[in-house]
Amino acid sequence: MYKKILVGYDGSEGGEKALNRALELAKSFNSELCLLTVIPPSSMAFGEIVVPDAINLSLIIESSRKKLADLSSKLSAEGYKVRFEVLTGDPGDTIVSYAEVNGCDLIVLGRRRLSRLERLVLGSVTSKVAGKSTKADVLVVP
Numbered sequence: 001m002y003k004k005i006l007v008g009y010d011g012s013e014g015g016e017k018a019l020n021r022a023l024e025l026a027k028s029f030n031s032e033l034c035l036l037t038v039i040p041p042s043s044m045a046f047g048e049i050v051v052p053d054a055i056n057l058s059l060i061i062e063s064s065r066k067k068l069a070d071l072s073s074k075l076s077a078e079g080y081k082v083r084f085e086v087l088t089g090d091p092g093d094t095i096v097s098y099a100e101v102n103g104c105d106l107i108v109l110g111r112r113r114l115s116r117l118e119r120l121v122l123g124s125v126t127s128k129v130a131g132k133s134t135k136a137d138v139l140v141v142p
Contacts, residue, residue: 006104014110092128
């Protein structure tokens with residue numbers, strides 16, 4: 001049913017749950033997995049959410065690429081078709097844009113438990129993706 005599954009992956013508990021669900025679906029449908037990490041180019045920090053400043057951005061991108069490369073290699077060895085990307089930008093907009101440009105027909109995201117202040121200031125990536133995605137289904141894993 002789904003040929004290309006995009007996983008919004010940040011290494012968090014929610015990201016791990018999203019990845020596990022996407023792996024189940026990819027196995028069932030023989031789908032390609034697209035692992036995407038989006039790093040917001042800002043210097044705000046709220047609670048556990050730390051958003052990098054411009055000075056650290058290249059280090060964080062490099063570290064994220066290494067983690068996704070290692071994960072992709074492991075999954076490829078297990079028989080999954082995997083590609084990965086690390087991008088910067090608004091996470092919600094970037095996820096939707098990536099899905100459209102790359103022909104992903106399912107976006108899988110994990111939920112994060114944000115405080116009211118964090119939701120107010122940062123918004124919910126999941127809500128934004130669900131509201132803006134017109135070409136891909138969106139699955140939110142609790």
